[in-house]
Amino acid sequence: MEHIINTISLWAIPFLLFFILSYGALRGVKVYESFVKGAEEGFNIAIKIIPYLVAMLVAVSIFRHSGVMDSMVKILSPLFSVLNIPPEVLPLAIMRPFSGGGSLGIAAELIKTHGADSFIGRLASTMQGSTDTTFFVLAVYFGSVGIKKYRHSVAVGLMADLTTFLASVYIVNKVFLH
């Protein structure tokens, strides 16, 4: 299993590069010129997302560092006891949709403290690997094309996050036995 995953990770990008460029060359595409033409857009897109990213990251950062997130964790704690979910993973569940770096830090901390092969370690791993940082993705993707009205995307993203979290708890309990 591990071997397969490592092999795919190592070879995916070189293979893709080789395949696309040789296919293009065979189809008569002027590969160098075409590559440069495409790459020209990179700068514009990256610059375009800056205002959206600043808006989103500033809000998340204030929310996090002022201690509001910690209070949310405290408020939700009793609910977790009822659902039989270890309270240690609560900060990770709250942080996950807001900050990728922040939640990865929490997950790494949990894995280090409790051990990678502990129940909490496995649960934290599953939670962290299972979802993307909703608010960050929305800001970057919509920002790149100047979309300001997100419609129901936020609600859908958060519903998916909640589902993934509950599914992680359920399946880790089932597979690894508490």
Next chain:
Amino acid sequence: MINIIWLFMILSGVFMAAWQGKPQVVTDAAFQAAQVAVRYALELIGIMSFWLGVMKVAQEAGLITTLAKLIKPLTGKLFPSIPSDHPALGAILLNISANILGLGNAATPFGLKAMQELQTLNGQSDKASDAMCTFLALNTSCITLLPTTIIGIRLTAGSQNPTEIVGTTVFATTLGMTVAVIADKILRRFSR
């Protein structure tokens, strides 16, 4: 919704900091995050340019259109508003594939290319189209086959079996993605 959430994050943070008598926390957090945002965008330029270059070659070779036609049975149902040979579908497929394989740094350029293509169908409005919302629903909840980052962390932490969480991750993401697709279909009507 995003207006309310955004406002709540900032105002509740300011309120909390004021209540604890630590106003400096807000200032530091805001300035630091603004810097991080720009740094992220600048670091994205290189990898973005690289993948967009590769994408352009793929597009001119007709590969993106071929991919789009290949997954037509699936995308026809998910994205009825996109013409069946539109390059957006090829870019969406590449983005989702990169996500599934845990190739984060390739997923973003593919995804942003897909957004650009979708925006051409959206009449340059500043409101998300149905197809964009569906794409983001898929993207944020995407099935993950290889959570590469977390496997790396488990390996470093001395796990006996770093990849044992692949199965649980696939299960959790499959459920999440299913809910996202259904929720998107239902909520679409209420957010015109």
